Amino acid sequence: MTIPSHPITLITGGSRGLGAQMALSLARDGHDIVLTYREAAGAAQAVLAQIQALGRRALALPLDVADASGFPAFVEQLRGALARLSATHLNGLINNAGAGTHASFAETTPTQFDAMVAIHLKGPFFLTQALLPLLADEARVLNISSGLARFSIPGYAAYASMKGAVEVLSRYQAKELAARGIRVNTLAPGAIATDFGGGAVRDNAELNRFVASVTALGRAGEAEDIGGAAAALMRPGAGWITGQRVEASGGMFL
Numbered sequence: 364m365t366i367p368s369h370p371i372t373l374i375t376g377g378s379r380g381l382g383a384q385m386a387l388s389l390a391r392d393g394h395d396i397v398l399t400y401r402e403a404a405g406a407a408q409a410v411l412a413q414i415q416a417l418g419r420r421a422l423a424l425p426l427d428v429a430d431a432s433g434f435p436a437f438v439e440q441l442r443g444a445l446a447r448l449s450a451t452h453l454n455g456l457i458n459n460a461g462a463g464t465h466a467s468f469a470e471t472t473p474t475q476f477d478a479m480v481a482i483h484l485k486g487p488f489f490l491t492q493a494l495l496p497l498l499a500d501e502a503r504v505l506n507i508s509s510g511l512a513r514f515s516i517p518g519y520a521a522y523a524s525m526k527g528a529v530e531v532l533s534r535y536q537a538k539e540l541a542a543r544g545i546r547v548n549t550l551a552p553g554a555i556a557t558d559f560g561g562g563a564v565r566d567n568a569e570l571n572r573f574v575a576s577v578t579a580l581g582r583a584g585e586a587e588d589i590g591g592a593a594a595a596l597m598r599p600g601a602g603w604i605t606g607q608r609v610e611a612s613g614g615m616f617l
Contacts, residue, residue, distance in 0.1 A: 373397045387413055428481075465522075466518060498545060500545070
């Protein structure tokens, strides 16, 4: 398998949280980065500056993953971005962008459910489809799921259902794209101390202690833990792994 000396990876939702840490971890591994953001242009620029300080090239593009009608225009923007990096193809894609919703099964509304479908299932499905012409043969695709697709915590039925669907999608992508040597895997974080979900795991001491108590390694996860796991799955040495779900939760609810 031939891997370019400086692979280029696209990370959706790369301006903050897990996406930003994935971008930095991959940059340390020698990747040039194209990241997307929805509204936080300033935060995206701050991440670009950190990547550039590591000696790698980086660009940021706006994208709303919930709006599949905008994907053709985004692909054309991306072509231009790749040209600025003297490239024509991506070597990696991480479908990371997301948003949470917290409501019991009984109280979840159709509007909340439809938003989760658009962001977490329809978005990765059709964005990856639209990007197929720009994915190099033997590229890596990593879809971000959640530990909530394995264990159940009340209040996340809609969100977790989408992540379960993404895990099935990853297996189908791995099977159907294998003829081009494209590897597709799922990374499922556990409870992470970021601003996701209003920063509950990070800011609520009682919840943080609970997470630590049910985690084999005895603490809640940090964004850097997930960045490192994503980078590991994108390395050349992980090329024999495809169609797999890898959970990075520190052993939560074993």
